[in-house]
Each structure stands twice: as structure tokens, then as C-alpha cells.
Amino acid sequence: MPRSRPTVHVLGVALADAAQRRDDVRLEELAYRTARAALDDAGVRRDELDNITLGASDELDGRPISSMLLAAPSGGYLKDEIRVTNSGATALGLAVARHLSGDFGLGLVASWCKPSKTDVPTVMNSRWEPFFHRDLGLDAAVAEGLFAQAVSAAHDLQEDELHQRTHDAMRRARENPRAVERPVASPEEIASSGHVSTPVRSRHVAEQSDGAACLVLASDAWMAGHPEHRAIATIPGVGWSTDSYRLDRERLGATASATAAWAAALRMAGGDAPVDVVELETPTIFHEAALTRVLPIGVARVSPSGGTFAQNPLTAAGLVGVVEAVLQVSGRAGPVQVPDVRRAVAHSSNGFAHQGSVVTVVDAAERLAA
Amino acid sequence: MSTEPAARPVLHQELTLSYDYAIGEVAGTFFDGLRDGKILASTCSASDLAYLPPRAYCERSFEPCDGWTEAGEEGVIEASTVVVRGFEGKRPTPVAIAFVRLDGVDSAIANYVDGVDCSDIDAAVASIAPGTRVRVAFAEEREGRITDFSFELLDA
Numbered sequence: 001m002p003r004s005r006p007t008v009h010v011l012g013v014a015l016a017d018a019a020q021r022r023d024d025v026r027l028e029e030l031a032y033r034t035a036r037a038a039l040d041d042a043g044v045r046r047d048e049l050d051n052i053t054l055g056a057s058d059e060l061d062g063r064p065i066s067s068m069l070l071a072a073p074s075g076g077y078l079k080d081e082i083r084v085t086n087s088g089a090t091a092l093g094l095a096v097a098r099h100l101s102g103d104f105g106l107g108l109v110a111s112w113c114k115p116s117k118t119d120v121p122t123v124m125n126s127r128w129e130p131f132f133h134r135d136l137g138l139d140a141a142v143a144e145g146l147f148a149q150a151v152s153a154a155h156d157l158q159e160d161e162l163h164q165r166t167h168d169a170m171r172r173a174r175e176n177p178r179a180v181e182r183p184v185a186s187p188e189e190i191a192s193s194g195h196v197s198t199p200v201r202s203r204h205v206a207e208q209s210d211g212a213a214c215l216v217l218a219s220d221a222w223m224a225g226h227p228e229h230r231a232i233a234t235i236p237g238v239g240w241s242t243d244s245y246r247l248d249r250e251r252l253g254a255t256a257s258a259t260a261a262w263a264a265a266l267r268m269a270g271g272d273a274p275v276d277v278v279e280l281e282t283p284t285i286f287h288e289a290a291l292t293r294v295l296p297i298g299v300a301r302v303s304p305s306g307g308t309f310a311q312n313p314l315t316a317a318g319l320v321g322v323v324e325a326v327l328q329v330s331g332r333a334g335p336v337q338v339p340d341v342r343r344a345v346a347h348s349s350n351g352f353a354h355q356g357s358v359v360t361v362v363d364a365a366e367r368l369a370a
Numbered sequence: 371m372s373t374e375p376a377a378r379p380v381l382h383q384e385l386t387l388s389y390d391y392a393i394g395e396v397a398g399t400f401f402d403g404l405r406d407g408k409i410l411a412s413t414c415s416a417s418d419l420a421y422l423p424p425r426a427y428c429e430r431s432f433e434p435c436d437g438w439t440e441a442g443e444e445g446v447i448e449a450s451t452v453v454v455r456g457f458e459g460k461r462p463t464p465v466a467i468a469f470v471r472l473d474g475v476d477s478a479i480a481n482y483v484d485g486v487d488c489s490d491i492d493a494a495v496a497s498i499a500p501g502t503r504v505r506v507a508f509a510e511e512r513e514g515r516i517t518d519f520s521f522e523l524l525d526a
């Protein structure tokens with residue numbers, strides 16, 4: 001596919017070893033090891049970087065302005081560093097924009113999260129605005145229940161499909177060496193699991209885990225000046241969108257931010273190349289069932305990594321999905337590799353009840369020369 | 371497959387912060403209305419929309435909301451859930467919560483639904499299905515907070 005527009009190149013990636021709870025490392029160690037692994041994978045040194053972009057949550061990190069402590073272990077010492085208090089996928093979108101600006105050549109984008117360290121429902125309750133919602137005690141589980149009810153009605157979702165989808169996601173995760181090791185529940189076990197917030201059952205929920213993800217990005221100009229380096233993938237398009245904060249039926253059932261972000265990302269990427277793989281960030285299986293209906297994914301394989309059922313480090317989950325997409329297009333996904341993947345798309349959701357979405361298009365590096 | 375690494379001790383700390391959130395003009399008017407037994411929605415003359423919870427501005431026209439209207443005492447459930455686990459709320463679970471579009475208003479406001487027998491989850495879910503009509507029930511003693519009212523099923 002001839003390319004006439006600038007793109008962003010991926011030189012290397014890394015994921016932290018995912019686990020339900022990483023009490024063996026403090027956050028600083030988790031960030032450092034993942035950043036260092038990504039630089040090693042890219043074959044570049046920290047002093048070659050000219051920018052760092054971080055995506056993290058202070059409340060979940062347990063430290064206000066967490067990046068002041070964690071910028072350095074992410075490679076940010078005396079570098080141009082910025083951070084978003086949002087999903088790691090949002091940080092990636094910002095990093096892509098920085099590299100396309102022409103002002104930056106080689107950068108690292110990093111995201112981490114250790115939800116095991118705190119009381120996540122209380123953190124989620126604090127994220128509601130204080131006057132009309134927080135005082136009722138609403139949290140993420142309530143929002144997911146409302147979302148699940150709305151998309152079930154919008155798409156006539158049946159319980160059998162949801163139980164089977166959950167089982168299939170767990171089975172794919174089981175094959176992924178980068179996933180948290182968990183047993184695969186049968187559809188019957190999933191069906192008999194108790195409700196969290198109707199209609200969501202406990203087994204429909206992607207369990208949280210501790211994790212981190214990093215990518216090393218380069219601009220066209222940097223690649224031209226460093227012919228000794230080869231990209232493992234390119235990012236020709238990113239898109240993001242934020243829907244209303246309101247949670248009425250129209251907003252809940254529309255998943256409008258996902259379709260808007262998808263359209264923006266694919267428009268930016270250009271061309272009409274088919275999508276071979278999509279990695280979806282799905283806090284519950286209802287998200288997967290809805291997104292596979294509203295996004296024009298065609299015959300693409302859905303979350304071969306197991307997606308958030310493989311690992312779900314909340315703030316960093318979207319960037320984990322981008323790394324899994326890069327591994328797919330570079331033929332390095334291991335046991336969950338899908339044959340001949342040339343374009344993968346990673347979707348990330350943020351906010352309550354899928355308020356916001358980020359979509360990242362990842363192409364195989366050889367597309368540049370095709 | 372990743373395996374659980376060896377655990378090390380954790381340093382447990384609790385951080386306690388308190389905040390004074392300025393209620394402001396719009397929420398202040400709404401909470402004053404609750405004390406008087408009224409649910410007030412802000413309105414936008416440019417779009418002809420009425421907002422609950424009240425907004426200072428209109429999402430559609432991006433003009434300031436420039437009026438108030440009293441919402442109906444009844445409305446229709448837009449979205450609902452029976453919360454069973456993991457709830458940090460004011461009430462013990464299981465508890466029914468719904469976003470309700472009150473009559474005369476264009477958006478939905480959340481609150482508990484009283485009078486729902488949650489001992490049978492399936493029946494409880496059916497009783498608060500979207501489309502169900504509910505009425506507003508005010509607390510006898512009101513303090514100008516969202517918990518000054520709740521919803522009741524019309525046939526309760």
C-alpha cells in the first residue's frame with residue numbers, strides 16, 4: 001500500500017508480567033523494568049529518547065501527581081515528559097500526535113496500574129460527580145450493570161451467547177503466555193455465577209490485575225536518519241471520542257464513542273485494507289457482545305489475546321491491547337498468533353459505562369514497502 | 371502463562387482527605403427545591419431542553435441554561451439495575467437503582483427505587499424494567515441532598 005502521509009513507527013514493545021497481585025515489586029520497579037524492556041526490544045538507549053508520554057491514575061497509584069515519581073523510572077529524567085490522567089491508550093494517541101508534529105523523533109509511551117493496592121470500588125465511587133451520583137454510592141459496577149442492560153436491549157443479547165463468549169475469552173486467555181493464569185469456567189459455571197449488578201454476573205466481569213505496558217515510537221524523520229533500525233509495526237491512525245456523561249437509555253445503548261473513534265482512526269489511517277485482528281478492552285463480556293455488533297470489524301479475529309480476560313490492569317489495559325496488536329502484526333504473538341496479520345486495531349474504553357473510546361490502527365511494518 | 375510471583379510485605383497506609391465542594395448556583399437551586407419538596411430542572415430556551423440533573427449549560431446548543439421548570443412527580447425508568455455485590459452505597463444490598471426521566475424533562479436522574487422485593491432477583495429486575503412508570507417519594511426530613519428523595523413503583 002503506497003503511503004503518502006506521515007506515520008509513526010513502533011520500534012519495540014514490552015509488557016510487565018501480569019498477575020492478580022504484584023506484591024513482589026513496587027510501582028517504580030514495575031515501571032522501570034517495563035520501560036527498560038521496551039528500550040531493549042527496540043535496540044535504543046534511554047539517552048536517545050527525546051520525549052516520554054505517560055498514562056496513569058493518581059488515585060489507583062496512591063500518590064498525587066504520581067508521574068513526578070514515576071517519570072524517571074519510565075525513562076523521563078530530563079526529557080520532555082507529559083502525562084494524561086487517563087487510559088494508556090489515550091497517552092498513545094497523544095504520543096502519536098507528538099511524533100507527527102515534527103517536533104519529536106524518538107519517544108516512549110508508558111502506562112501502568114496496580115489496582116490490587118487499593119479499594120477500587122471506593123476509588124470508582126469517588127470518580128462520580130459529588131452532588132447527584134456519588135452520594136448514592138454509585139460505582140463502576142453499577143455503571144456496568146446499566147450499560148449491560150441497555151446494550152442487551154439494543155442488540156437483543158441472549159444469556160447463552162454471553163456465557164459462551166465469556167468462556168471463549170477465558171479459553172483464548174489461557175493460551176496467552178502474557179495472561180494471568182486462571183482456570184477457564186464452563187458456560188454452565190458462568191451462568192450460575194452470582195450477579196454483581198444485574199444483568200452482569202461475576203464471571204462476566206474481566207478480573208482486575210496488576211500490569212504495565214510500554215512502546216517505543218519513532219517519527220518518519222528519525223527512521224530516515226537511523227537506517228540501522230527497523231520498525232516492527234506502524235501506527236497510521238488513532239482516533240478518540242467522548243460521549244455524554246449522562247446515563248440515559250439512548251446514551252447507554254449507543255456505544256457511540258466507539259464508533260466515532262473507530263471512524264476517526266480508520267479515516268486517518270487511510271486506504272481500505274481489511275482488519276485482520278481487533279483487540280477490544282471489555283470490562284465485561286457485554287462490552288464485547290455490543291462492540292462486535294456496532295464496529296465494522298468484518299471477519300477480523302476478536303481479541304485473540306483474550307483481551308481484558310487475559311489481563312486487566314485498568315488504566316493500562318488499553319495500552320496492553322495496543323501491544324498485543326503490535327505483537328500480532330509483527331508475528332510475535334506466540335501461541336495466540338493469528339496467521340498473516342497485516343492490520344490490527346486496538347480499541348480502548350474509558351469512563352463510566354463506556355463513555356470514552358480510543359482506537360489505534362496498527363499495520364505490519366512491511367506495509368511501508370508494499 | 372504468567373505465574374504469581376513471590377509476595378513481599380506491603381506497607382499499609384490510609385490517606386484521609388476531606389473536600390468542601392462548592393454547590394454553586396445550579397445545584398444550589400436544585401437542592402433548595404428538594405427541601406421544598408420540588409424537583410427543579412434547568413432549561414435551555416435555545417434548544418428547548420430541560421435537564422435533570424440540572425446543568426449550567428446545554429450540551430446541544432452550548433448556550434447557558436436560562437430557566438427552571440418543576441419536573442413531574444412521575445416518570446419512566448430509562449435504565450436500571452439491581453446491585454447485589456461490591457457496592458459502596460448508602461444502602462445495604464441488594465438494592466434497586468434506576469435512571470428515571472421525569473415527566474416534562476429531557477434527561478434521566480438516578481436514585482434508589484423503593485418497594486422492590488429483591489429477594490427474587492429476576493422478579494426484581496422485571497419490576498424495574500425500562501419503560502416502567504415510577505413516582506417520586508420525598509423523605510420526611512430533607513437536608514438538601516440527592517438522598518432527599520427516591521422512586522417508588524406506581525403499583526407498590
